[in-house]
Amino acid sequence: MTYRLNPQSRLLKGTTWQPCEAPATALRAPHTMYVSPAIKGAFAGIHRIDTWFGARLLRALTMHLIISGTWTHSVERGLYCVRDRSNNRGLCHQMVVGKTGLHAYEYRTSHPAASCHLQANPPPQGARLWLPPVHGALPPADSILPWRYLLSFSSSLPVRMSEDVVWDYAQHVNSGGVLPPLADAYIAAAQRARTVAELAPRRPGRYEVSDDDGLAWQVLVDRRIHEKPLVRGIRHTVGRFDKPVRRMRSPGIPFQVPIADRPPLRGRPGHSEHADPSSARCEW
Numbered sequence: 001m002t003y004r005l006n007p008q009s010r011l012l013k014g015t016t017w018q019p020c021e022a023p024a025t026a027l028r029a030p031h032t033m034y035v036s037p038a039i040k041g042a043f044a045g046i047h048r049i050d051t052w053f054g055a056r057l058l059r060a061l062t063m064h065l066i067i068s069g070t071w072t073h074s075v076e077r078g079l080y081c082v083r084d085r086s087n088n089r090g091l092c093h094q095m096v097v098g099k100t101g102l103h104a105y106e107y108r109t110s111h112p113a114a115s116c117h118l119q120a121n122p123p124p125q126g127a128r129l130w131l132p133p134v135h136g137a138l139p140p141a142d143s144i145l146p147w148r149y150l151l152s153f154s155s156s157l158p159v160r161m162s163e164d165v166v167w168d169y170a171q172h173v174n175s176g177g178v179l180p181p182l183a184d185a186y187i188a189a190a191q192r193a194r195t196v197a198e199l200a201p202r203r204p205g206r207y208e209v210s211d212d213d214g215l216a217w218q219v220l221v222d223r224r225i226h227e228k229p230l231v232r233g234i235r236h237t238v239g240r241f242d243k244p245v246r247r248m249r250s251p252g253i254p255f256q257v258p259i260a261d262r263p264p265l266r267g268r269p270g271h272s273e274h275a276d277p278s279s280a281r282c283e284w
Contacts, residue, residue: 017072023080026101030066031059031132033097035104047113047155048228052163053186057154059132060147062104065095079105092118113155120152128183146183157190159197160230165189165217168234172215193217193231199245200229206248210237218248 026033035058044054069082078099084092096106128146169192170185179185192211200207200219210216218233 015074015077017074017081020071020073020080022066022069022071022082023097023099023101026066026097030063033062033066033102033104035059035062039104039107043107046109047151049151049154049157050160050162053154055134056131056182057147057151058107059134061093061151062095063132064147065093066101069093092116113151116152118148120149122149128181128187130181131183133182150183150186153187154190157194158228159190159193160226160228161186161189161193162230162232165193165231165234169193169215172213172234172236197229197231201245208246208248210244 040051040055040058043058044051047054049057065082065084069084072081072083073079074081080097080099080101081094082097083094091108091110094108095104097104123146128150131146131150166182166185166189167179169189170179173188174180180188196209196211196217197219199209200221202221204222204224207219207221208216209219214237216235216237217231218235220230220232
């Protein structure tokens with residue numbers, strides 16, 4: 001699926017926009033800007049990411065736009081527009097903001113993050129120690145924002161994940177230890193889920209895929225809902241399955257009919273061929 005959105009907002013037509021500084025009220029507390037559920041849904045849909053994770057990335061994006069974006073102002077409409085442009089691919093992100101700078105009315109982009117030509121390298125070791133929650137305190141002022149890399153990473157994934165899967169996998173990998181920050185937990189789970197989801201058939205259905213680490217991953221394939229399969233749960237298993245892919249009659253009740261042989265499973269935790277070495281095994 002390709003998203004081709006006109007970056008010219010309907011709210012921006014038919015009026016004069018003048019360059020300006022960011023509203024003082026927005027700069028004073030960038031994390032307090034109200035972003036509607038509709039914008040969160042549009043953001044997740046455009047970039048083909050899970051809504052729960054997109055909400056956290058959108059908060060980081062909003063904070064970044066407010067501080068470093070290019071602002072224009074319409075006196076007659078009492079609106080602001082803030083933009084983040086890529087030199088190689090036009091408009092990356094644009095938000096239309098109310099006159100106080102505390103309410104976002106619209107989000108636009110000219111392309112999903114998966115096809116963005118702007119380079120987004122993984123942050124250095126230890127730089128992904130935070131990702132703003134939907135509600136909560138701001139990160140330290142000198143932190144390196146990981147949102148652009150995480151947005152590109154999640155948008156490019158061929159699979160989606162529930163939030164429970166991310167933390168369940170983190171608990172499995174860090175059994176008895178301190179759980180990693182959300183950004184690192186998400187990357188680790190996604191690298192494994194991507195490999196596991198490749199084993200699931202493409203025809204619609206619910207499947208359970210077992211891996212070499214004693215985990216069974218529940219995968220939902222239904223293109224009427226979304227083009228990407230959804231990993232919706234994992235559970236510990238006893239022993240190994242000779243035929244690791246099983247179709248499920250309903251959540252948690254697999255058919256006892258094997259439908260695939262066990263191919264070699266690539267990308268063991270911390271050793272994925274696509275993994276960022278700094279995220280393979282984090283120190284926390």
